[in-house]
Amino acid sequence: MVLGTLVARAQDAPFGEVPDHTPMMNSTWETINKLMYKVTYKDNKTVYTPHFPDELKAIDKKTVTLPGYLVPINGGRDHETFMLSVLPVMQCMFCGQGDIPPMVEVFMKKGKKVRFTEEPIKITGTVHLNSNTEEGNSEIQVLNAELN
Numbered sequence: 001m002v003l004g005t006l007v008a009r010a011q012d013a014p015f016g017e018v019p020d021h022t023p024m025m026n027s028t029w030e031t032i033n034k035l036m037y038k039v040t041y042k043d044n045k046t047v048y049t050p051h052f053p054d055e056l057k058a059i060d061k062k063t064v065t066l067p068g069y070l071v072p073i074n075g076g077r078d079h080e081t082f083m084l085s086v087l088p089v090m091q092c093m094f095c096g097q098g099d100i101p102p103m104v105e106v107f108m109k110k111g112k113k114v115r116f117t118e119e120p121i122k123i124t125g126t127v128h129l130n131s132n133t134e135e136g137n138s139e140i141q142v143l144n145a146e147l148n
Helices: 002-011 027-032
Strands: 036-042 045-051 063-072 081-085 103-108 121-129 140-147
Touching (some): 027 063, 063 103
Antiparallel strands (some): 036 045, 063 081, 063 121
């Protein structure tokens, strides 16, 4: 009977495993994932300055369509600004397993909002490479976005 229980459990998903998600990577996400940082030191502090390779610079100010998962920045059901990720918000993005997934900061077109969902969404907007992150914004932004 113990052997039967072990065999039955082996067919189930392992305890604590995150459910599968729809893969979001496409050629635009692959390009976004090329973002790099120049590391310098100032006043005993580590400073990370974004470095945009030529392939990434090529999509600056271009209209792109990105599938992904909404990651809220602020509370509430409806969002004008949020992060878009290739992984669902319920998956731990900073738990030390692999790299941090590519994400962009999305600013919806004036008057447009997106209701939070755990399902994938798709947005279209204009890429903005933000080299001045001291303002607290993401290095890669999608401006005037609309939900597809």
